[in-house]
Amino acid sequence: MPTCKEFLNGLGDYLDHAADPSTRELVERHIRECPNCHVVHDTTKNTIRVYRGEQAQEIAPQVASGLLDAVQRRAAMRRKPCDQ
Amino acid sequence: MSPVDAVDELTLVEQAREGDGGSFETLIRRYQNRIFRLAKRITQNDEDAEDVLQESFLKAYDHLDSFQGNSKFYTWLVRITVNEALMKLRKRRTGKEVSLDEGLDTGEEVVTREIAVWDGDPEQTYSQEELRGILDRTIDTLKPAFRTVFMLRDVEDLSTEETAEVLGLSIPAVKSRLLRARLQLREKLTRQFKRKGEDVFAYL
Structure with a gap:
């Protein structure tokens, strides 16, 4: 059976669907045979899923309006370069 | 999705380059929340993240002409944001000048101690x-x-x-x-x- 260390070495590429066929086979075989690494694989996948799925919070209205103001000021400066 | 949301990124960038301020504002509204979250997660500070948000969009606006279009506009904006956020982080740490590589790659093994299934989603x-x-x-x-x-x-x-x-x-x-x-x-x-x-x- 592949070792847990070999499993961990291949896990990153495996999760990214970038593992070569022999690494993929090694990881899948190890997951079937080692209950702990089965859990590590599952919970690592879950970890990525919860972060990826999280909606970014709305920024505060004053931050949003400050940003728009700054860009509008920059645009106005660009339109009237001779006045600077 | 409103009709404005449906306009593709590249069209908005083209219109903004031609001086249409509204198109750039659409890009801002589309991405400001994600850019702020990224800046906040790197700097771990609201005030710094607000600065990074503003500086990143201003830099993108100033350099729209150098955007090549061979990557997505959002990816380009993310690059600008990461650079701004890392600069902010380094500046904040001047005095003890901490490298982002500090404490890394020490050869220590990655560990997995906590072995338990999650309680649902x-x-x-x-x-x-x-x-x-x-x-x-x-x-x-x-x-x-x-x-x-x-x-x-x-x-x-x-x-x-x-x-x-x-x-x-x-x-x-x-x-x-x-x-x-x-x-x-x-x-x-x-x-x-x-x-x-x-x-x-x-x-x-």
Whole structure:
């Protein structure tokens, strides 16, 4: 059976669907045979899923309006370069 | 999706280049929340994140002509944001001039101590706000180099190559840091989300 260390070495590429066929086979075989690494694989996948799925919070209205103001000021400066 | 939301990025960029301020404002509204979150996760500070947000969009606006269009506008904006945020982080730490590489690559093994299945899907168990708080607090415990790589690869969906280029790292270094970041987050989230009691080993 592949070792847990070999499993961990291949896990990153495996999760990214970038593992070569022999690494993929090694990881899948190890997951079937080692209950702990089965859990590590599952919970690592879950970890990525919860972060990826999280909606970014709305920024505060004053931050949003400050940003728009700054860009509008920059645009106005660009339109009237001779006045600077 | 409103008709404005449906306009594709490249069209908006083209229109903004031709002087249509409204198009650039549409791009701002589309991405400001994600850019702020990225800046906040790197700098860990609201005030710095607000500065980075503004500086990044202003820089993008000023350099629209140099945007090549061979990557997505959003990816280009993410690159600008990461550079601004890392500069902010370095500036804040002047005096003790901490390298982003500090404490990394010491050859230590990655560890997986916390072995337990999760108690259902956290997305169902917690409110969006509670879950966001947990995710924020957890990622904040990672070193900057780890949380930045994780954000770029797993949240902002940059490729390994793009991440390597943005951070000036080799591809093996990106892969190694990403795996460590994922395993550290997994370890900490499992402590929070694991099934309690006798069912901890329910996978056996």
